[in-house]
Amino acid sequence: MIETFTALSEPNRLRIVELLRDGPQAVGVIADTLGLNQPQVSKHLNTLKKAHLVEVEAKAQQRLYRLDMQGLQLIDQWLDRYRRIWTDRLDQLDDVIADMTRKQEE
Amino acid sequence: MIETFTALSEPNRLRIVELLRDGPQAVGVIADTLGLNQPQVSKHLNTLKKAHLVEVEAKAQQRLYRLDMQGLQLIDQWLDRYRRIWTDRLDQLDDVIADMTRKQEE
DNA sequence: AAAGAATATTCCTGTCAAGGAATATAAATT
């Protein structure tokens, strides 16, 4: 989890992930699109790869990077542990409203 | 988004958030439970508060911190933009399988 | 008012990660 959140906590890496929503891109294209230097992008992509947020496919001298759903699904699963809580919170709100309504009728 | 991910990318802050799933806690309790120094915990809680991951309720000299769903829902909404993609990926897999089945029957 | 309980904040230090620049590596073309 830490690795995933850390990877996404850097603005340029978040931008890369968002860019890859539209499909696989080569390193140079990512660099040009985001206005970053190529070595910079390579380093960021390495971090994202280690966090299972992107994966790479070699195509001649090109390296096409695409989203790796594994990392994103990890976040989704982590969030599952909190969804019950915010559902419970809504249930409690229903209780409070029902309570207030009952008190109003008394 | 950056602030949210950054807040969660520090191990102790992640632990704090996970601890608060069970309900609100005072600073000192969090510190004792996680084996951290109180000032440390205060600083982390401040970061989490700024990222809308926790909120605080003053109770005499105590400060009870509880989860703030806003930050977590922000992640959930961010993830929504990727769910379509991993659904699309599954659809494409269905296509590939259908294609292979058709070719097998030829 | 002083003392105690609980917490927030500041100052300082050391670590680490991001960017820049240079270079190494991989693959294709000439």
Added chain:
DNA sequence: AATTTATATTCCTTGACAGGAATATTCTTT
């Protein structure tokens, strides 16, 4: 083999940040 295309990696610098220690602030009790 030499050159070109595309990328990965290394070295260096610097700013950000976490923890420790000390202190300030908030609130209650004596």
